[in-house]
Amino acid sequence: MRADAERNRGRLLDAACRTYMEQGPDAPLDAIARRAGLGIATLYRHFGDRTALLRAVAADVLAAAEAAGDRARAEEPDAFSALRRYMHDVLDGCVPVLMPALGPAVREAPEVRARLDAAAAVQRRLIDDAKAEGTLHPDVEFADIGLALTRFARPIAGDFDPAAEAALAHRHLELFVRGLRTGDGAGLPGPALTLGGLRSMRSP
Amino acid sequence: MRADAERNRGRLLDAACRTYMEQGPDAPLDAIARRAGLGIATLYRHFGDRTALLRAVAADVLAAAEAAGDRARAEEPDAFSALRRYMHDVLDGCVPVLMPALGPAVREAPEVRARLDAAAAVQRRLIDDAKAEGTLHPDVEFADIGLALTRFARPIAGDFDPAAEAALAHRHLELFVRGLRTGDGAGLPGPALTLGGLRSMRSP
């Protein structure tokens, strides 16, 4: 593989990730190519198909999320801080925006599946540690964390400045994290939020 | 105005509100008409224009939000409970999804503007009361509440069952509300979130 081809592939992945963060996974491919400073044909040469690009981006950013989890666990002094840092780090990537919007065809692809399982394992470990430490509310479930990140990562309005959006997202996430810590808050409404229960929420 | 015409107008407003909640304000008008059990021509007869429907729905749901705020203030025993109840009530309408997505053409229309100001005044009163009561964190700003509601109101994934989505939204909002109450949480990141600062976040 030639040097410029590899560099361009990386640029495309990066541009796709940012575009998905702002517009969602239905963003026009032209917009991604333009953002990468490349022609549309180059995009199609590297990723023969729309879903191929989605798969590549998903695998890429899931690996980054897994690494963020490992880093947080290694470097933070306590389990709650690790969980908080992990959430803030993941918020800056496109995982929370991208993953729930992916269809089964992408999510079940082997390369994505493996990365997803690994990232989920790290996240689960962060949560279990914080619960064992006694600092994370026991009624907060695994899926609550990921879905909440989705809520905070998505832009409020299309015409907001991306930097301002990011600052706002971190601010609101921090407000949310306050509510995660054990304290005198009452119990949560709704049933326990298992992964199976989440799957059954899909209507068709 | 004939009786059936008035009934259908109400059905259209209701269908539009629900459709906007699920798909956002760019939802096809055909989908709204179909959901109301009416033909597309009927929709265009009542609201000559796409934005006319948006204006009508916005004015309608903002009035409902204002009423919800008044109700909460009147019926709840303390200011924090009133704020919480208000947030949960508003979450069930389409205000949080619709308002940030509206362009200036709709938001500045007189009929919308008046309702928006009134609804904002009630929300501000709920927040001020809770701060005066000492139960709401002083670093939580007016705009935080509205924008957070937007985050919780938007559906996670398009193919989730609406009822399950709603339950999840209330669950996560409750988690968030925990973090709003005064306690030993640290300060929030980012600058104070004024309405002016919010306006300046729009990029073009």
Place this chain on the structure above:
DNA sequence: CCCTACCGGAGGAGGTTCCTCCGTTTGTCG
């Protein structure tokens, strides 16, 4: 220096949505 891998952009095809036109139905008032 040259060959080959790589790049760019125009453009046809397919799909989606808007909004109007006109024949048909239905409420309501004398």
Place this chain on the structure above:
DNA sequence: CGACAAACGGAGGAACCTCCTCCGGTAGGG
């Protein structure tokens, strides 16, 4: 009860957007 006006329904042309391919041009690397 009957007639008139008001309201309804759905097909369809027009405009728009996005996907993906084709082919001539460019530049890395041995």
